[in-house]
Amino acid sequence: MSLSIGIVGLPNVGKSTLFNALTKAQNAESQNYPFCTIEPNKAIVPVPDKRLYKLAELVSPKKVTPATIEFVDIAGLVEGASKGEGLGNKFLGNIRQTSAIVHVVRCFKDENVVHVSAEPNPKRDVETIETELALADLEQLERKIERLEKQVKADKKLASTLTLAGRLKEHLEEGRPVNSFEQADSEAFENFVQEMGFITAKTVIFAANVDEQGLTEDNEYAKALGEIAENRGAELVKICAKLEEDMVDMTDEERGEFLESAGVEESGLEKVIHHGFDALGLMSYFTAGPKEVRAWTIKKGWTAPQAAGVIHTDFERGFIRAEVIPYEDYIHFGSENAAKEAGKMAAKGKAYVVNDGDVVNFLFNV
Ligand SMILES: Nc1ncnc2c1ncn2[C@@H]1O[C@H](COP(=O)(O)OP(=O)(O)OP(=O)(O)O)[C@@H](O)[C@H]1O
Numbered sequence: 001m002s003l004s005i006g007i008v009g010l011p012n013v014g015k016s017t018l019f020n021a022l023t024k025a026q027n028a029e030s031q032n033y034p035f036c037t038i039e040p041n042k043a044i045v046p047v048p049d050k051r052l053y054k055l056a057e058l059v060s061p062k063k064v065t066p067a068t069i070e071f072v073d074i075a076g077l078v079e080g081a082s083k084g085e086g087l088g089n090k091f092l093g094n095i096r097q098t099s100a101i102v103h104v105v106r107c108f109k110d111e112n113v114v115h116v117s118a119e120p121n122p123k124r125d126v127e128t129i130e131t132e133l134a135l136a137d138l139e140q141l142e143r144k145i146e147r148l149e150k151q152v153k154a155d156k157k158l159a160s161t162l163t164l165a166g167r168l169k170e171h172l173e174e175g176r177p178v179n180s181f182e183q184a185d186s187e188a189f190e191n192f193v194q195e196m197g198f199i200t201a202k203t204v205i206f207a208a209n210v211d212e213q214g215l216t217e218d219n220e221y222a223k224a225l226g227e228i229a230e231n232r233g234a235e236l237v238k239i240c241a242k243l244e245e246d247m248v249d250m251t252d253e254e255r256g257e258f259l260e261s262a263g264v265e266e267s268g269l270e271k272v273i274h275h276g277f278d279a280l281g282l283m284s285y286f287t288a289g290p291k292e293v294r295a296w297t298i299k300k301g302w303t304a305p306q307a308a309g310v311i312h313t314d315f316e317r318g319f320i321r322a323e324v325i326p327y328e329d330y331i332h333f334g335s336e337n338a339a340k341e342a343g344k345m346a347a348k349g350k351a352y353v354v355n356d357g358d359v360v361n362f363l364f365n366v
Pocket residue numbers: 009010011012013014015016017018029030031032033034035036037074075076077108110113209210211212239240241242243
């Protein structure tokens with residue numbers, strides 16, 4: 001299961017600044033000139049989860065392990081990237097295997113920070129990127145069709161894939177994204193999309209990168225981007241990447257006080273991570289023991305054996321049952337034993353669909 005998110009946008013809009021803040025390591029160069037990110041940067045980021053720390057307070061384990069998500073930072077795209085403008089679009093290959101993308105849009109005015117077309121204009125800026133992403137997918141598809149046309153002579157089974165690819169090509173040529181393509185045999189289509197890693201098939205989260213002032217009050221750019229996001233049925237997160245980067249050096253306590261004084265509950269970064277987690281259709285369940293309290297990442301709708309398989313394939317293969325305490329009950333009664341005595345621990349079988357926050361013990365036999 002791929003748990004990564006790619007960061008896209010025009011050059012110099014704040015992608016690496018956001019990425020740096022996300023990784024807290026500041027290992028991606030962020031400089032005030034376009035195209036400073038050339039090599040792809042990847043980072044594994046813990047998913048902040050207050051519940052995990054509440055559980056840990058009760059259990060006092062040796063180790064606390066959060067869920068994680070991977071972010072990939074790539075160089076900015078310009079208009080004509082598919083024809084080699086700017087740095088071209090080759091580095092898009094680095095985000096083909098991600099499951100969602102964060103599209104960073106510049107939503108602040110600052111004469112000291114260069115914008116590729118002099119001034120930000122969310123509608124034009126977003127459309128430029130969307131067009132380049134669609135063209136990159138089209139290129140990818142055209143190469144595939146060429147290969148398929150040769151292969152189909154030896155392997156007739158590929159004929160249906162070739163037909164599908166041809167229809168999708170027509171769709172993309174009309175300037176439409178892969179995710180608006182209607183296809184009767186959805187399984188074959190989904191497999192094809194997966195194999196090809198089409199970028200315009202991925203869930204998009206828009207990030208409005210505003211200045212500090214823009215955090216408390218929406219500026220005209222953020223409002224415009226809000227409308228675009230709504231049109232696309234996409235999530236919008238407002239962040240001030242620069243401020244987030246500055247907060248990186250603070251201790252957790254300082255950061256908490258800082259956020260409180262700014263009147264926000266959750267930092268923009270946490271919002272990006274949480275929306276990303278959600279966009280990937282993910283959720284967490286917990287295991288809690290004296291050695292480790294840990295959040296495990298699974299897809300929404302997974303059954304107990306599937307969830308067990310994330311810990312170890314043996315757990316899935318030899319699954320007997322799961323002992324489950326809902327998170328709220330665990331916290332309310334204060335320990336596994338107390339929750340159990342209160343009748344809040346239930347034995348669940350193979351068909352049980354795990355809930356977000358379940359505290360689980362798996363029993364298995366191999
Ligand atoms: N919210 C903000 N307010 C003010 N300045 C910002 C903000 N976000 C980023 N910047 C500044 O914008 C400049 C460009 O940022 P950054 O290097 O992150 O862009 P990028 O999108 O990664 O560009 P590239 O495509 O060239 O890699 C930096 O000087 C950064 O400090």
